[in-house]
Amino acid sequence: MRSDARKNYDHILAVARDLLSGEGADASLRDIARKAGVGDGTLHRHFPTREALLEALLRTSFDALAARAGELTRCEQADEALLSWLREAIVVTHSYKGVITPMVAAIADENSALHSSCVDLRQAGAELLQRAQTKGLARQDMDGNDLFALISALAWLADQPPLVPRADHLFEIISDAILSRRTGGVPESQRA
Amino acid sequence: MRSDARKNYDHILAVARDLLSGEGADASLRDIARKAGVGDGTLHRHFPTREALLEALLRTSFDALAARAGELTRCEQADEALLSWLREAIVVTHSYKGVITPMVAAIADENSALHSSCVDLRQAGAELLQRAQTKGLARQDMDGNDLFALISALAWLADQPPLVPRADHLFEIISDAILSRRTGGVPESQRA
DNA sequence: TGACAAATGGAGCGGCGCGCCGTTTAAGCG
DNA sequence: CGCTTAAACGGCGCGCCGCTCCATTTGTCA
Structure with a gap:
């Protein structure tokens, strides 16, 4: 060049x-x-396309996220590890409002410049999920695709201005769904 | 005219x-x-705007949904009532792919032609939610806004082609989150 | 320093939502 | 029935958009 x-x-x-x-x-x-x-x-x-530009912007963040997943694999509590990583993943998607929609489209489109980034992200999450499942700390009836979808949904929610005030709370609700096997329910005292 | x-x-x-x-x-x-x-x-x-057109298209469906919520209020199982209504609400939003985003924007914008339709929808859901909460069948730490947000998220998920195959399953997961008090978890035999 | 491949930038294309306004037409009245 | 008039019409034009194409400029290296 x-x-x-x-x-x-x-x-x-x-x-x-x-x-x-x-x-x-x-x-x-x-x-x-x-x-x-x-x-x-x-x-x-x-x-050449908007996706190519986004890919260039997000590549390093996504690599970091994949590395982070590797680290968290060595964390004691598999459920907390998954939760932390989820939070970090969502923070990354919030770097650019509205980035989640092209990302979701890209995961099914091998020709998209964003494709491999998204596949890597899904893979990183899938590993943390599986570890939590093995230890009985996460719902068994989920896979990497489901986790990716829920991350997407949370990222999308937080992109909608009227829903922003409740975004953290919605994160908790959905987290509970993923980790529902953890306690069988959140104690009354910990609810908002 | x-x-x-x-x-x-x-x-x-x-x-x-x-x-x-x-x-x-x-x-x-x-x-x-x-x-x-x-x-x-x-x-x-x-x-005058796309929202005005959407409003005209959705008005009757939304009214029907509000009426349906009224009916379901007289249903025995408050949790099943909420669940049924959620399903129906999401079906309605699927009449037109991508309609959920303007709807979410409209709920905070009093000048939008879609505003009152969305407020009505939220209200209908809020009533069913509250009834389920009163009977201890739904999470206490939620309100109509949260329910509306979760409906939006599910509708959005089902609008994303790559996520469509898992949409029903994601609906279950999020339903479990809302109705987590019901059983404390889905029996092993009923999981995918 | 000259030649040449690489890189540039902006005009141009077909699309969009939408405002504007001269023209047409339905409808009520004598 | 014909006239009048306000209501409704359609489509041109504006400023956007993503993207392509190509005549011109520029960095590089023998």
């Missing part, structure tokens, strides 16, 4: 990170090009 | 019902106008 190309690539990525974290993952690509001071053509050559 | 206007109004609505149920709630409005054989202006005068 030529030096000017490299510079533009990096600069576009930086501008995109800025703009998308403010306006959400569906911000105008033309705006990004304008703000980066490059032509539309340049942006689209480096990132 | 003049007779020609009435005819166009009805015809547009019929065409929209057809087209939106196939292509989803974000189908092109211009396409609807074209297919109905009217100009863009005519469509937009009758339905």
Whole structure:
């Protein structure tokens, strides 16, 4: 890659990170090009689709999340490990509002630039889930797809402005569903 | 309203019902106008925004859902009543793929044409929820907003093609969360 | 320094939701 | 019945969008 190309690539990525974290993952690509001071053509050559741009932005976060799952595998409480990782995964998806929808679409589309990122994410979660299941701490009737779906749902909920105030609470409710085998129910004293 | 206007109004609505149920709630409005054989202006005068059109399409279903909630209030098992109604509510939102996002946005926007429809829906659910809670059959730490959010999440999940195969199962998982007090867990034999 | 592949940027294409406005038409009245 | 008039009409035009194409510029290396 030529030096000017490299510079533009990096600069576009930086501008995109800025703009998308403010306006959400569906911000105008033309705006990004304008703000980066490059032509539309340049942006689209480096990132042919919106997914390609998102992939470049999310790749490192997703790798970190996969690594984190590895660490948590060595945690004593398999249920707490899963829970912590879920929380972190959702935080990552909140880097860019609205990013979860293309991610879900990508997991079934091998041609999407986001595909492998999403598959990796699902795999990381699936391992933590399975460990919790083996120890009898999570519902047995779930797999990695279900976990991915529930993460998606929680991420989507937290992307909807009217639902934001209850997002944490909804996380608890759904967590309880996943880890329902843990206690057979949350003690009265711990409920909101 | 003049007779020609009435005819166009009805015809547009019929065409929209057809087209939106196939292509989803974000189908092109211009396409609807074209297919109905009217100009863009005519469509937009009758339905100033997409929300207005959706409202006209959903109104009767929502009213029916509210009435259904009333009926179910007289059902013996408050938990089963809530569950049935949830299922029906989600079926209604599936009339038009992608309709849940504008609905969620509308519940916090009093100026949206969809606002009152959504408020009514939330209210209907809230009553069934409260009855189940009173009888100790549903989580105490939830209100109508939470229920609405969970319905939204389930509706959204079922709108995502890759997640469709697991949608029913995810419904069960989240139902268990809402009605967790019912049994303290699903018997091993009933799990997938 | 010259040649050339690589990279650029912006005009252009077909799409969108929607506002505007000159034209047509239904409907009530003398 | 014909006239009038307000209501309804349709579609052009605006500013967006993602994306493609290609004449022009620029970095690189012999």
